[in-house]
Amino acid sequence: MGFSQHTGKDGRLSMPSLFQQIQAGKVWDFHGGIHPPTRKQQTSQKPVAVMPLPDRLYIPLRQHIGVAGQLLVKAGETVLKGQPLTLADNSMAVPVHAPTSGTVLAITPHTGAHPSALPELTLVLAPDGKEQWREREPLTLASCDNMTLLNRIQESGIAGMGGAGFPTHLKTGVNQPVDYLIINAVECEPYITADDLLMQEAATTIVKGIDILCQLLNPKAVLIGIEDDKPIAAAAMMAACSQREHYYVRTVPTKYPSGGEKQLIQLLTNKEVPNGRRPVDIGIVMQNVGTAFAIAQAVLDDHPLLSRIVTVAGDTLSQPQNVLTLIGTPVSSLLNFCGFQSEPKQRVIMGGPMMGFTLADLSVPVVKTTNCILAPTAEELPAASNEMDCIRCSSCADACPASLLPQQLLWYSKAKDSEKLAEYNLADCIECGACAYVCPSEIPLVQYYRVAKAELREQQREALKAEQAKARFEARNARLEREKQERAERNQQLAAARQQQQLASGANNAVADALARIKAKQAQASADTANTATETASAATQSSADKTAILAERERKKQQAREYQQQKAAAIAAEMKADENAATDASTDQIATPSDSAAADNSNSTADNKAAAVAAAIARARAKKAAETAPNTAAPVQTDAEASTEAKTETDNDADPRKAAVAAALARAKAKKAAETMQSTAPAETAAAALTAADSEAGNGVDPRKAAIAAAIARAKAKKQADSENS
Amino acid sequence: MTLVTALIAVGTLALVFGAVLGYAAIRFKVEADPLVEQIDDILPQTQCGQCGYPGCRPYAEAIANGDDINKCPPGGEATIRKLADLMGVEAKPLNEAQTESVKRVAYIREDECIGCTKCIQACPVDAIVGASKLMHTVLVDECTGCDLCVEPCPVDCIDMVPLTVTPERWKWDLASIPVKMVD
Numbered sequence: 001m002g003f004s005q006h007t008g009k010d011g012r013l014s015m016p017s018l019f020q021q022i023q024a025g026k027v028w029d030f031h032g033g034i035h036p037p038t039r040k041q042q043t044s045q046k047p048v049a050v051m052p053l054p055d056r057l058y059i060p061l062r063q064h065i066g067v068a069g070q071l072l073v074k075a076g077e078t079v080l081k082g083q084p085l086t087l088a089d090n091s092m093a094v095p096v097h098a099p100t101s102g103t104v105l106a107i108t109p110h111t112g113a114h115p116s117a118l119p120e121l122t123l124v125l126a127p128d129g130k131e132q133w134r135e136r137e138p139l140t141l142a143s144c145d146n147m148t149l150l151n152r153i154q155e156s157g158i159a160g161m162g163g164a165g166f167p168t169h170l171k172t173g174v175n176q177p178v179d180y181l182i183i184n185a186v187e188c189e190p191y192i193t194a195d196d197l198l199m200q201e202a203a204t205t206i207v208k209g210i211d212i213l214c215q216l217l218n219p220k221a222v223l224i225g226i227e228d229d230k231p232i233a234a235a236a237m238m239a240a241c242s243q244r245e246h247y248y249v250r251t252v253p254t255k256y257p258s259g260g261e262k263q264l265i266q267l268l269t270n271k272e273v274p275n276g277r278r279p280v281d282i283g284i285v286m287q288n289v290g291t292a293f294a295i296a297q298a299v300l301d302d303h304p305l306l307s308r309i310v311t312v313a314g315d316t317l318s319q320p321q322n323v324l325t326l327i328g329t330p331v332s333s334l335l336n337f338c339g340f341q342s343e344p345k346q347r348v349i350m351g352g353p354m355m356g357f358t359l360a361d362l363s364v365p366v367v368k369t370t371n372c373i374l375a376p377t378a379e380e381l382p383a384a385s386n387e388m389d390c391i392r393c394s395s396c397a398d399a400c401p402a403s404l405l406p407q408q409l410l411w412y413s414k415a416k417d418s419e420k421l422a423e424y425n426l427a428d429c430i431e432c433g434a435c436a437y438v439c440p441s442e443i444p445l446v447q448y449y450r451v452a453k454a455e456l457r458e459q460q461r462e463a464l465k466a467e468q469a470k471a472r473f474e475a476r477n478a479r480l481e482r483e484k485q486e487r488a489e490r491n492q493q494l495a496a497a498r499q500q501q502q503l504a505s506g507a508n509n510a511v512a513d514a515l516a517r518i519k520a521k522q523a524q525a526s527a528d529t530a531n532t533a534t535e536t537a538s539a540a541t542q543s544s545a546d547k548t549a550i551l552a553e554r555e556r557k558k559q560q561a562r563e564y565q566q567q568k569a570a571a572i573a574a575e576m577k578a579d580e581n582a583a584t585d586a587s588t589d590q591i592a593t594p595s596d597s598a599a600a601d602n603s604n605s606t607a608d609n610k611a612a613a614v615a616a617a618i619a620r621a622r623a624k625k626a627a628e629t630a631p632n633t634a635a636p637v638q639t640d641a642e643a644s645t646e647a648k649t650e651t652d653n654d655a656d657p658r659k660a661a662v663a664a665a666l667a668r669a670k671a672k673k674a675a676e677t678m679q680s681t682a683p684a685e686t687a688a689a690a691l692t693a694a695d696s697e698a699g700n701g702v703d704p705r706k707a708a709i710a711a712a713i714a715r716a717k718a719k720k721q722a723d724s725e726n727s
Numbered sequence: 728m729t730l731v732t733a734l735i736a737v738g739t740l741a742l743v744f745g746a747v748l749g750y751a752a753i754r755f756k757v758e759a760d761p762l763v764e765q766i767d768d769i770l771p772q773t774q775c776g777q778c779g780y781p782g783c784r785p786y787a788e789a790i791a792n793g794d795d796i797n798k799c800p801p802g803g804e805a806t807i808r809k810l811a812d813l814m815g816v817e818a819k820p821l822n823e824a825q826t827e828s829v830k831r832v833a834y835i836r837e838d839e840c841i842g843c844t845k846c847i848q849a850c851p852v853d854a855i856v857g858a859s860k861l862m863h864t865v866l867v868d869e870c871t872g873c874d875l876c877v878e879p880c881p882v883d884c885i886d887m888v889p890l891t892v893t894p895e896r897w898k899w900d901l902a903s904i905p906v907k908m909v910d
Contacts, residue, residue: 112894114894115897115899118892118893118897120894447899450899454898454899458896458898461896462771465772465871466770466771466772467772468869469772469774469852470767472853472854473772473783473851473852475853476851
């Protein structure tokens with residue numbers, strides 16, 4: 001793509017092609033732009049200073065556009081210089097490294113290098129001063145394929161160092177053909193000279209980095225754009241590139257914002273990036289000069305991105321200069337190193353005066369994208385004054401490098417009209433601040449656009465989320481419907497199977513069923529009456545094996561019936577005795593219980609488990625009640641305890657744990673109920689008396705149903721009494 | 728004669744166009760009610776049921792059939808405005824006295840979760856994972872903040888917590904930056 005479009009479409013062969021024009025050194029222009037005072041002389045003539053190790057390094061785990069890598073170290077661990085702290089487990093992740101050897105103190109949220117000043121997960125490193133390196137494996141360009149190079153670039157934590165922080169391996173790993181690789185060394189913002197100094201001091205390394213980029217992207221030409229206010233840097237780059245035929249160093253006139261990606265593309269190639277597309281779609285890749293340097297270091301020295309040159313400028317500093325700063329150095333240490341004398345209402349800006357942001361806190365660390373720390377005096381960079389009404393002078397539209405209509409955008413931003421904002425291409429705004437700079441009414445236009453852009457992004461996110469939620473909701477409904485159908489089908493199948501089974505089993509079953517019914521009837525009938533008649537009747541229809549079984553069963557039933565009769569007789573006797581006991585008062589009743597229950601047990605000595613269990617339970621319940629009603633008198637409690645243990649041993653002897661458990665549970669429930677009914681003290685005693693009386697009756701008169709009824713009546717009585725006394 | 732020719736010509740044309748239109752009506756028939764789709768696209772898809780309908784689509788259908796447009800608290804004023812534009816009716820304030828709330832997501836206090844799966848059954852967008860008698864947790868990215876899981880929880884271990892602001896979601900709210908004196 002590219003050239004043919006520009007070569008004499010209209011047949012004028014004399015018109016040179018775009019490539020020829022570029023080769024001839026032609027530089028174009030872009031719309032708008034401003035000429036703020038550059039103020040670069042403060043720092044551009046001084047060598048890069050190296051800062052001593054700070055006390056602490058605060059390394060945010062995410063310093064680029066994308067996601068943070070997976071954490072590899074824990075607090076308390078010792079790390080070596082250059083050791084990766086996070087692992088890039090996907091393509092959008094870029095790792096961070098230990099800028100020096102030391103100990104990891106903590107991994108906590110810390111104020112981030114972002115205008116929001118929101119806390120971000122940050123690793124705090126205490127340097128040990130040894131500068132101990134991990135093992136390094138330098139690569140040579142000839143021996144590597146592109147994959148190895150890209151992996152090295154990613155593993156070295158390189159993200160665009162011009163300010164955006166886009167992962168470099170993604171930008172250089174494109175599959176589209178690339179015509180031009182543009183190296184952005186324009187550095188158009190006032191004050192900043194970090195790239196200038198880098199070119200002055202390390203031009204040969206930068207060119208090695210460009211060589212690596214060329215191997216990866218294979219462009220037709222490399223264009224290095226430098227503003228014409230950096231003659232030393234341009235000369236150094238020209239000298240370093242003298243051996244490369246297709247590297248062209250181009251100086252562009254000083255104008256803000258010629259360092260913007262789209263603006264520089266237009267300056268150097270006269271091409272415009274279509275709305276909503278990326279430069280690579282028109283065959284152009286742009287990299288910052290600092291990124292090229294970092295790539296050379298990473299590949300050829302195995303030196304990951306641990307430090308960067310930061311311009312520290314402003315009139316509050318006694319030594320404004322460029323400083324080679326470790327990533328993670330707090331801004332306060334950096335400023336102090338340069339002789340910071342703060343004044344009242346001091347502002348400290350990260351980034352340049354046009355696109356930077358004011359820091360809320362000086363503990364914010366320097367990150368991979370930090371190219372400047374600005375500490376100006378109030379006269380040097382006055383704070384925004386009063387905003388006035390727009391006078392429709394259209395200076396902003398003249399200054400806009402993206403050819404937008406800032407006035408219109410301002411109205412729509414204020415009205416929050418997202419449709420109109422999209423229509424007027426708010427997304428193309430590069431937030432350069434040229435409109436706000438020229439505005440005579442001092443309207444901070446770019447702030448309005450930032451808010452509106454954030455709002456638009458949020459709306460897009462919401463829309464996407466709504467779509468996902470809808471899809472999930474529909475998928476869930478479909479799943480529920482399917483499950484319902486499957487269940488219905490399964491039920492139908494089961495029913496059909498059952499029907500078939502019934503059909504298959506036939507008439508024999510009917511006879512068996514009838515026999516079973518007869519048997520059930522017999523069991524209900526009394527033992528002695530009319531047994532011989534049915535016996536003969538059934539004997540006639542049954543086989544001999546069945547006959548013996550039925551006979552045995554019948555014999556057992558008879559035995560049971562006899563036992564039951566015996567029990568009943570004994571119970572009646574016991575009941576009469578218990579009635580007498582009920583007439584006496586509560587305390588004697590309590591003391592009498594052991595003997596009572598013993599008597600009851602004696603009467604049922606014919607190994608009746610149920611009776612024993614019930615007795616035990618009642619005894620325990622009574623013991624509890626006694627404890628509640630008469631907590632002061634120790635003696636009855638003791639006797640009751642004896643009673644309960646006695647009862648317990650009895651139940652234990654029964655050797656039926658389930659029954660015992662049931663009995664215990666019943667006892668507990670009764671005790672609870674009793675406790676509830678005995679809330680008020682005055683009626684409690686009488687209620688207890690009634691209850692115990694009822695209980696003793698129940699205990700003696702083995703029939704549990706009767707006992708339950710008696711207890712219920714007693715409770716009802718107690719309640720009534722309590723109610724009447726309350727009212 | 729000319730009259731007859733003209734009549735025949737016009738008649739033929741009418742037949743041809745009729746046939747073409749008739750074919751187009753069958754060939755390019757629009758299946759669903761597009762109005763319902765449009766309304767559904769405007770609604771926030773939280774599926775919360777606060778409008779009184781079981782989900783956003785049923786409410787969209789109800790609006791298409793003439794129901795009020797002001798029954799969607801999660802959508803807030805913005806949704807009402809859009810619906811009013813679409814339906815050509817007057818924008819009304821939310822019918823409940825509800826302030827437009829901050830975006831919230833459900834959060835399960837995992838220590839207290841008994842694994843009853845009641846919230847999983849209540850979630851309209853399957854944003855809760857977990858199994859019977861095992862701890863459940865909320866997929867924050869999928870949660871629509873509809874509140875429907877809070878009520879069924881027998882141990883009240885679900886909270887609705889406001890989404891934390893991340894640098895990506897931050898809206899250049901410059902007034903909220905804590906002003907700090909640099910010394």
